Amino acid sequence: MCGIFAYLNHNVPRERRYILEVLFNxxxxxxxxxxxxxxxxxxxxxxxxxSEDQPRIPSNSPRAIVFRQEGNIEKLVKSVYEDVAATDLNLEELFPVHAAIAHTRWATHGEPAPRNSHPQSSGPGNEFLVVHNGVVTNYEVLKETLVRHGFTFESETDTEVIPKLAKFVFDKANEAGDDQGVTFAEVVIEVMRHLEGAYALIFKSRHYPNELIACKRGSPLILGVKELNEHVNSEPLYDPKFLSNPKTNEPKELFFSSDANAVVEHTKKVLVIEDDEVAHIKDGSVSILKFDHGKDKKSGSHSRPASVERAISVLEMEVEQINKGNYEHYMQKEIHEQPESLTTTMRGRLIRGGSCKxxxxxxxxxxxxLKTIRRSRRIVFIGCGTxxxxxxxxxxxxxxxxGMPVTMEVASDLLDRQGPIYREDTTVFVSQSGETADTLQAxxxxxxxxxLCVGITNTVSSAIARNTHCGVHINAGCEIGVASTKAYTSQIVVMAMLSLVIGGDTISNQARREAIIDGLFDLPNKVREVLKLDQEMKDLAKLLIAEQSLLMFGRGYNYATALEGALKVKEVALMHSEGILAGEMKHGPLALVDENLPIVVIATNDACFSKQQSVIQQLRARKGRLIVMCSKGEASLVSPGGSSRVIEVPLVEDCLQPVVNIVPLQLLAYHLTVLRGYNVDQPRNLAKSVTTQ
Structure with a gap:
């Protein structure tokens, strides 16, 4: 997975320095x-x-300058300014119109290196340049074809076939002697016809100066629009006719991005690009074309893409949400934001009732x-990771x-074995980003x-949100840290509310339902209380800093807590950690126990409490090095005589206890990572939402 970004200013003079900083930010x-x-x-x-070798390049077309660098963004920034200084490139030069593209990479094809970085080029002269998020699954076949036609490849990426294919299409069209010449959109659409896989692409070309084209299939992409003559009281932000009746001469700035995070500081007016759409920016206007890829394949003929009218929507997020504020890291900020994110998730959805309600x-x-869901033969939860x-x-x-059977499926495994899914099933797809490739394919x-397909995501207008029959937005707010924290707890709360809704309002479970609802109302306060364990978790992290492995035992509601706590530790602290179902302890894992291996046992007071007490006794009998999480006031029950280190957390309704119990483990993972000197927001080999396979 990668991030793609583009910036075009129209009738707005901007210095080269300003353009660079927009790209870097x-x-x-x-x-x-x-x-x-x-x-x-x-x-x-x-x-x-x-010139004889490039006779078709317009005389007003500037030469493209490409900068590529291995490493993070700051290494790119440093290298760009070093190169600028070495070449005396004028950073104060003004451009009334300028189109620029940018890319940050998570390697899938080819090691991290400048040659494998984007933008990828069509060859000498950079006639076509492309930035890409996704995977082209048929790139090897395309590469073989292009090699036979004289193209040479410099990278190991799947992306390099795309600009080379664009040049091939462009050259062939012009060889045919079309007096009108082939348009940029026609080139890109012909390229799309040959691509298989999931992708979002932005094209820039010397043949089409000051134009940009973006297209997508499966990967996220938005267009941001900022009109510079817009005044607060002169016209509304929401202008549904902008794209169908553009003010081409008005000064404006336009942005393509994989994510609203990169756009919101410039504008809140955005359009979500749909699959198989082509967004073409030319002369200050935006046109949207759509073609039916499946229909083309079936008929064998190339249908003319239809022009579509799209409305601009307004982002409901603030710049403050994407800043770290007073926190050192995004993960730290997002852990401490959980009381607020839980409150937002529940706002307007919980009804307190009254004297007669x-x-x-x-x-x-x-x-x-709801009626269809309640008549289902079973409910199937499908997701990945957190x-x-x-x-x-x-x-x-x-x-x-x-009272219905509920089954669990890891999305990739369901697809691998083509597990049975029936018309009588309700399938619930859980994804923070709403773009997770395996979950989307499932x-x-x-x-x-x-x-029937139900979506639970944190991203409005994501692919999963658009393609499910119904769903719930978790409203956790922007989450930038790669290791999900507040989205996880909000997902649990949404699914607890889903359980209350599906379960109906029968008399037999009314008391239980009301207890859970009361627990939901009080849950943000309980999380605030457990966040006070921050220093205690830091002290524990200091004791574990040199360890190589950590086990976590849970059962019942807290089996998931053991899995998620272990996942957080391995994700960011780069420490082997394993979540284990405590009921399986004697079926193998007990062999690992000795006086050196640290073991976390989650033993808060619920229906499994006595069983967890037994687990603790068996581990202690084998000299296990125990860290026990228990309910407040019950330390003596799980650690008689202070024989184990104890983490005490507030007691809530059993189905909500995983929300409280995961917070100390999130804090532990965070402090372990920082103390070990790793980048907690950018863990090794990982990226935020896996949109490629």
Whole structure:
């Protein structure tokens, strides 16, 4: 997965220095999507001169300057300014119109190196340049074809076939002698016809100066629009006719981005690019074309793409959400934001009731499908990583309140074995980003099999949100740290509310339902209370800093807590950690126990408490080095005589306890990482949402 960004100013004179800083800041906002290499492309001052080898380049076309660097964004910034100083490139030169593209990479094809960084080029002269997020699955076949036609390749990436294919298409079209010449959009659409896989692309070309084209299939992409003559009281921010009736001569700035994070500091007016759409910026206007890729394949003919009208929407986020504020790291900030994110997740959805009304939950995104869900043969949770763990934490309460069988599926495994999904099933797809590739493919698989599809995501207008029949937005707010924290706890809360809604309002479970709703109202306060353990978790991290491995035992509601706590430690602290179902302890894991291996046992007071006490006794009998998490006031029950280190947390309703219990483990993972000297926001080999396979 990668981050792509582009900036075009129209009738707004901007210095080259300003353009560079817009690109660098855009990449900084996207760095959570990849940080092993980066690159940008801007224009030089040199205009093209007609030559025999490139006779079709317009005379007003500047030469493209490409900078690519291995490492994070700051290494790119440093190298760019060093190169600028060495070449005397004028940073104060003004451009009334300028199109620039940028990329930050998470390597999938080829090691992190300048040659494998983006933008990738069509060859000498940089006639076509492309930045890419995704994977082209048929790149090897395309590469073989292009090699036979005389193209040479310099990188190991799948991306390099795209600009070379664009040049091949352009050259062939012009050889045909078309007097009108082929348009930029026609070139890009013909390239798209040959690509398979998931991708978001931005094209820049010397043949089409001051134009940009973006397209996507499966990977996220938005267009941001900032009109410079816009005044607060003169016209509304929401202008549904902007794209269909553009003011081409008005000064404006336009931005393409993988994520709203990189756009919100410039404008809140955005358009989400849909699959198989081509957004073409030319002369200050934006046109949207759409073609039916499936229809083209089926008929064998090339249909003319249709022009579509799209409305601008307004982002509901603030710049403050993407800044670290007074915190040292995004992960630290997001851990401490959980009381607020939980409050936002529940706002307007919990109904306190009154003298004649029972307490209840309202999930507007599901109300039209509740009858279908309740008639389902089973409910299937599908997710990956942290989202899977959140669903696992919620499974027991959904089974209890609905009386329906609930099964769990890791998205990739479901696809690998083509597991049975039926029309009578309700499938629930859980994803923080809403773009997770395996989960999205599992969604398409479930739809093909006729199941009702429900989405639970943190990203409005994401692919999963758009392709499910109904769903719930978790409202956790922007999450930039690669290791998910507040999205995880908000996902559990949303699924607890989902359980309350599906379970109905039968008399037999009314008391249980009301207790859970009361617990939900009080949950943010309980999380604030447990966040006071921050220093205690830092002290514990100091004791574990040199350890090579850590086990976590949980069961019942807190089996998911053991899995998620272990995942956080391995994600960011780069320390082997394993979450284990405590009921399986004697079926193998007990062999690992000795006086040196640290073991966390989650033993808060719920239906499994006595069983966890037994686990603690067995581990202590084998001289296990125990760290026990228990409910406040129960330290003597789990650690008689102070024989173990104890972490005491507030007691809440059992189905909500995983929300409280995970917070100390998040803090432990955070402090372990910082103390070990690793980058907590950019863990090794990982990126935020895995949108490629």
């Amino acid at each position: 855009g990449l900084r906002r996207l760095e959570y999507r990849g940080y092993d290499s980066a690159g940008i492309c801007i224009d030089s001052s040199d205009l093209a001169s007609v 029972a307490k209840s939950v309202l999930l507007g995104g599901l109300k039209d499908h 989202s899977y763990n959140a669903a696992l934490a919620a499974r027991p309460i959904l089974e209890e309140l609905s 969604l398409h698989y479930a739809r093909e099999n006729g199941a």
